[in-house]
């Protein structure tokens with residue numbers, strides 16, 4: 038089995054135990070420049086982050102004992118630590134959301150049931166292939182948040198800081214699950230087939246779950262008919278700002294047999310971490 042990593046330990050992630058003291062009363066309008074529909078879109082992602090990140094942790098941890106490279110082992114420990122912290126902070130975020138959006142906990146239970154089913158009834162390689170696919174998603178969204186200042190400009194500072202922190206750390210650890218995959222599965226055609234199938238399935242299932250949940254959140258919040266907010270949503274997702282549009286090419290790169298997350302070298306954003314941490318400390322002081 039080919040266990041050589043293409044970018045051995047390009048970045049060693051660091052677990053950071055941060056708090057954000059989110060103002061719960063701003064949960065539905067924390068991003069006024071982007072409008073209520075784009076805000077609800079990010080809130081819908083948040084609903085599934087704690088259970089999704091738990092799933093990522095479990096699927097990487099299931100292979101940890103097979104990893105011999107000490108640097109990758111260290112990176113896995115840091116990855117688990119980072120995802121655990123993200124889950125904890127998004128739980129606080131979700132507490133505020135669940136209090137005003139009763140459909141949100143129902144959506145969380147549905148997705149939890151599906152992820153538990155994947156863990157219980159499919160081979161652990163499939164859970165890891167779903168994890169590396171969804172980690173690619175999060176890395177792409179993180180890149181949009183870090184690349185395009187207008188995505189977060191003018192948002193309520195505590196919420197903005199939470200998403201910036203998450204984007205920075207998703208970038209920092211974007212190759213850890215993938216390197217685990219390569220180390221245990223190799224780069225042969227069989228591994229490629231499972232990885233490509235995992236991304237196809239993850240894409241279809243993810244949007245098939247997220248879109249109806251997003252619409253249900255909007256319906257309960259009475260925002261479905263807000264045409265001005267839909268125009269802003271278009272600008273932010275597919276239009277000029279385009280958090281989804283600007284990532285399309287990188288999304289498809291995943292299907293190249295020799296793909297690696299650091300082929301998209303955006304480590305320059307990680308230089309912002311120290312300045313970000315100093316700001317964040319002031320914010321929650």
Ligand SMILES: [Fe+2]
Pocket residue numbers: 090119120123124203207
């Ligand atoms: Fe995360």
Ligand SMILES: [Fe+2]
Pocket residue numbers: 093120172175207210
């Ligand atoms: Fe992640």
